[in-house]
Structures are given as structure tokens and as C-alpha cells.
Amino acid sequence: MKINIKAFVFDVYGTLFDVHSVVAKCNQLFPGKGDQISRTWRKKQLEYANLREIMGNYETFFSITKDALRYAVTNHDEELNATSEDTLLKAYFQLTVYDEIEGVLQKLKNKQLAVFSNGSLDMLDPLIEQSNLQNRFHHVISVDEVKTFKPSPRSYDYAAKKLGVKPEEVLFMSSNGWDICGAKNYGFHTAWINRQHLPMEGLNLYPDKVYSNLTGILEWNN
Secondary structure, X not given: OOOOOOEEEEOOEOOOEEHHHHHHHXXXXXXXXXXXXXXXXHHHHHHHHHHHHHHOOOOOHHHHHHHHHHHHHHHOOOOOOHHHHHHHHHHOOOOEEOOOHHHHHHXXXXXXXXXXXXXXXXXXXXXXXXXXXXXXOOEEEEHHHOOOOOOOHHHHHHHHHHHOOOHHHEEEEEOOHXXXXXXXXXXXEEEEEOOOOOOOOOOOOOOOEEEOOHHHHHHHXX
16 A cells, blocks of 8 residues: 655654764863763753653753753763853754755655654754755744643644644654654654664554664655
8 A cells, every 4th residue: 555645754853963963062071971971961851851741840842951961960970060051052053964864855855844853943943054954844843832742642743733734644753762652653654763773662662664864764755
């Protein structure tokens, strides 16, 4: 059966952009601890978003990113000041785009393309603009507009309605296994961009396809 995909929807952090490209800046400020701080920062960023969703205590992803940074630095026995905190938060607006992205988006230019992220627009807009991808996407959708984080079904439902498509007309792509499970649970077709070659999540929600990078999704371009 031919699948009619009307919208290609991309997660942002870890999917289009390398979240650990902040390591160099972390190392400048905290020599020898950049990788540890970056990984703890990302882990707590996701954890805080999930906890706030469960508790019904919403804050923007920028606020969560700041809180996670403060935890990560303290956890590795370092201290932030106003300057170092500002430097590292700004680094999140300048993440490195993965090498294949430009070519993939060029080949999909006649399709409806969107990003859908837990990131708030005050983070997403400058990030996408500095990478010169702003003209590639028809929609930049943030959960901040509905104030509920992925993987809540309500967040994916908001994205589908914003795009004006049925769930089964979406191919959703993320490097995050939990995000793929959430999208699959809602009803999207999913492609897991498994950049880190991780095992499948044990939630009995399986992606339609697994690729090591976004080049593989071009087989859906029909």
C-alpha cells in the first residue's frame, strides 16, 4: 500500500542540530569537563521537561535549559557566573547543523516541511536563522504554543492540526527514541534517526524505519 506523506516533520535538537557541539565552549570555561557537563546538561534538560509535564508545572524550554545548565555545572564541581552562564546559553543558539541536512532539505523542497520541537521560539528562531535554514521550512512549531511537552499526545495533535493534515499523512523524524515512541503512539509515521546507534526503547512502540542519518528518509519522497 502506498503511503501518502503530506508533511515531513523534523525534531530539532539532536536531529537537525548537534546538541553536543557545545562541548568546545564548555571546555573553554571548564577545562577537561566539557563532555561531562554537556551530557549532564542534555540529560537534565530532557528530565526537567518530562518532570514539569508530569507535574503540570510548565516553563519554557529556555528556562528549563538554564536550570539544567546550572545543575550540570554544579554537579561537576564547578561554578557559573553571569558571564559564563550567558556564554553557554548563547551556545545553544549556535549549535552545529548535521552535514547531510542541507542536501536532504533541498531534495524535499517541493514537500511541506516543518520543525516541531520542545524548544521555545526564542530558542528555535535564532538557531534556525544562524544555520540559514529559515527558508527551508514552511512551519516552525513549538510546544510552547500549547504549553505541553512531547511526548504528550496533545503536543503531537497540536502539530498535526497546525499543519492541517491527518496523523497518518505525517512522517515524523527524531533522533530521540522517546520522541519517536510518543509520535508513534499518537499516530504519526515515524523515522528514528539513530545517530548514536542505541537499542530500541522498550515501550512496544516501534518506528516505521530506522536510519543512521536523515539521508535515509528520501525513500519516502514519492
